[in-house]
Amino acid sequence: MAYRATDKTRAAQAQRRELLLATSEKLIAAGGFAAAPVKVIADACGMSVGSVYSHFAGRADLLAAVFRRGADQELAEVRKAVEACESATDRLQAVVRTFAWRAIRGRQMAWSLLFEPVDPRVDEERLIYRRSYVEVTTAILHDGIAAGEFPAQHVDIAAAALIGAISESLAGRLSPVPVEATESSSDADIVDAILELCLRAVGAEPASR
């Protein structure tokens, strides 16, 4: 059975859009948003600059779309890790470990998702992305307080604080510009330190760690 021409065109369009997104993601994962000007993306896709603009209104739209894909994937991994756990303490640990280890292992991409100075359109996506993590954490804290794992506390503040704490404490490790450290540490030390601080911050029982 033959497809109609419009279906074929639509499929080809979708395929080229997908190629643009996947190629941009690779470039960003290797050198950040700064390494992904439209001309470079177009060349890497074997497309003209003009045809990039037939898929995205501008570079900011393309980068924002790549950001959303990357961010959604990270968030999905965190949710998956959380769902595999029972207690609120274990779920909170899953958020910290998954977020931190994936960031350290995909360092350049994590830097770009979290910190790289870039177009305001991407910054807007960043605010939404952080809100999603705060929501995941809010639910865990409410459950943990109800179950007696954490003391009563201001859950909205605590959830936002944890996400700020995790992401900011990774900044030094992820930065492409070396940040002065007062002590040297392995990646595992960093993740353990973040985890310890987060559990202490919400008053998790040391015994349940």
Place this chain on the structure above:
Amino acid sequence: MAYRATDKTRAAQAQRRELLLATSEKLIAAGGFAAAPVKVIADACGMSVGSVYSHFAGRADLLAAVFRRGADQELAEVRKAVEACESATDRLQAVVRTFAWRAIRGRQMAWSLLFEPVDPRVDEERLIYRRSYVEVTTAILHDGIAAGEFPAQHVDIAAAALIGAISESLAGRLSPVPVEATESSSDADIVDAILELCLRAVGAEPASR
């Protein structure tokens, strides 16, 4: 005694630059970076757009200069509050209270300094600004551990985490777009909750609060 013409010109130049910075700051404090296009700034100063560009290479340079002024002032207030305290615990409380209360009281400016999506040049300043707060906090934590006020911990991570925690936990309060909250709170509740979380996070003795 008469000034030479070049001195007069230089003084007039400096005065106009100062007028541009002060006027931009007022506009940003009222409506964020978004409320400060070059044309609006020029009009408010009674200057032409062209003459704005004789002082700053572009809007991003002007905004970055306004950011630095605002950020330096905030940081100076925090340092002053810290220097007025003795113990590390009190100094840490001074960081949290000064940062949080000044942000809540100068809400729009704080939103712009911390979160508003804006030109990458300003984002670069933001990274430097946050590093300065982390440095202030690192010194306090080292002193507090040496004095036995806080348990041994990874100081670089803890300092970055605290700054991330304070700033992210203010995001909901400062946002011009309402953020869904699971509980309602006064400004004082918010500041107390942030303070409690920060002290718990570094293991400060409840008694010394």
